[in-house]
Amino acid sequence: MMRITMMGFSRAGKTCYLYAMAARMSKGQYGFRFIPDNHRKSLSLNRCWNEMKPQFNPDNGTLVRQGVWPAGTGESDEIVFRFVYGTRNLTYFSWYDYRGGILDSESESDEKDYNKFVEIASESACIIVCIPAEMLQAYMHGDSMAESRLNIILDDLTKYRESRNDYVPVTFAILKADRLAPGEFSRGVKAIREGVFAPLFSQDENWLLMFVGVSLGKFDRNQGDIDPKTHRRFINGTLEPVNVELPVFFAFYCKLKDAVRSKNEEMNKNANAQDIAKGKLQTYNSRTIFGRWWHGDEAKAAKAELEELAKDSGLIAADLQKLQVDFSHVTEALLDGGYVEIWNKGEKL
Numbered sequence: 422m423m424r425i426t427m428m429g430f431s432r433a434g435k436t437c438y439l440y441a442m443a444a445r446m447s448k449g450q451y452g453f454r455f456i457p458d459n460h461r462k463s464l465s466l467n468r469c470w471n472e473m474k475p476q477f478n479p480d481n482g483t484l485v486r487q488g489v490w491p492a493g494t495g496e497s498d499e500i501v502f503r504f505v506y507g508t509r510n511l512t513y514f515s516w517y518d519y520r521g522g523i524l525d526s527e528s529e530s531d532e533k534d535y536n537k538f539v540e541i542a543s544e545s546a547c548i549i550v551c552i553p554a555e556m557l558q559a560y561m562h563g564d565s566m567a568e569s570r571l572n573i574i575l576d577d578l579t580k581y582r583e584s585r586n587d588y589v590p591v592t593f594a595i596l597k598a599d600r601l602a603p604g605e606f607s608r609g610v611k612a613i614r615e616g617v618f619a620p621l622f623s624q625d626e627n628w629l630l631m632f633v634g635v636s637l638g639k640f641d642r643n644q645g646d647i648d649p650k651t652h653r654r655f656i657n658g659t660l661e662p663v664n665v666e667l668p669v670f671f672a673f674y675c676k677l678k679d680a681v682r683s684k685n686e687e688m689n690k691n692a693n694a695q696d697i698a699k700g701k702l703q704t705y706n707s708r709t710i711f712g713r714w715w716h717g718d719e720a721k722a723a724k725a726e727l728e729e730l731a732k733d734s735g736l737i738a739a740d741l742q743k744l745q746v747d748f749s750h751v752t753e754a755l756l757d758g759g760y761v762e763i764w765n766k767g768e769k770l
């Protein structure tokens with residue numbers, strides 16, 4: 422199972438993002454669907470998304486109830502999804518939602534929650550760094566608070582790399598992208614790539630990184646009023662999630678890329694072993710009659726080994742083909758529309 426962890430401070434938009442992603446991907450995109458593995462979680466995600474949506478009277482179309490933004494997260498929650506293509510289960514992934522305040526809390530009482538977060542994040546197959554539009558804008562305007570928060574994230578990423586002795590794929594998800602002016606996404610991404618996160622983009626490093634702008638819809642600049650019933654803020658605008666699935670596609674893309682690489686290695690190892698066995702047989706065949714009689718058992722073993730290796734190579738090739746088909750589907754889904762930038766070793770792929 423892949424663990425996917427969002428890194429984002431309080432009010433970054435993590436919970437809204439989770440609800441929107443679950444809702445959009447329950448219907449599916451490009452043949453892929455994400456299905457909560459536990460039906461109670463599925464019902465609860467559905468209810469939360471429905472609370473965000475306005476409700477209309479089906480008879481006359483009048484508004485019955487406005488949607489409200491969710492409350493800040495209290496208890497952390499881990500949700501397991503099935504990642505499905507058509508009717509085929511490709512993998513499972515788990516998603517951790519928590520109170521973002523623990524990432525920059527100075528209080529000792531948050532230590533336990535923070536440690537649990539670090540444990541989950543350092544085991545994750547992919548990290549989604551959640552940078553809300555307002556933080557990106559503040560960073561571009563030289564705000565030192567925004568810079569120091571982004572630095573906390575950079576330091577944590579370096580720590581995870583050290584503890585697992587390997588790089589972890591990272592998506593920089595610019596949340597609330599609807600708040601960005603035209604051109605601001607590219608300028609902001611360039612600013613953090615060349616600024617605070619520059620160490621990850623060095624040619625000497627092997628981080629696989631993605632940028633994507635994510636938005637849940639179009640919202641009014643003016644915040645909605647507080648709903649006296651739920652004490653939550655009304656949503657002033659229209660919910661129309663964009664790109665919410667792409668960070669998960671990226672995680673799967675990285676996993677498959679890795680799997681294809683190790684299958685290719687397996688294939689090469691098998692081919693080398695076959696060459697060695699063939700060499701043994703050739704040596705045997707070039708021997709005199711007496712030599713063949715003397716080394717008969719060796720030749721038999723080499724023949725058997727060759728047959729076994731040929732069988733394995735067929736299986737590896739079939740696995741590789743399956744992986745490559747999945748990889749091409751997910752790559753197509755990821756890169757369609759040109760909403761994402763993928764970087765590795767200081768170069769845009």
Ligand SMILES: Nc1nc2c(ncn2[C@@H]2O[C@H](COP(=O)(O)OP(=O)(O)OP(=O)(O)O)[C@@H](O)[C@H]2O)c(=O)[nH]1
Binds near residue numbers: 493521598
């Ligand atoms: N304009 C805009 N606002 C958004 C969007 N997503 C979230 N928001 C706003 O951001 C607020 C915080 O979102 P949450 O999802 O609760 O933030 P969080 O990261 O889960 O916060 P914690 O639970 O405290 O860690 C919401 O109440 C909305 O006001 C978006 O796509 N566009």
Ligand SMILES: [Mg+2]
Binds near residue numbers: 520521
């Ligand atoms: Mg939350």
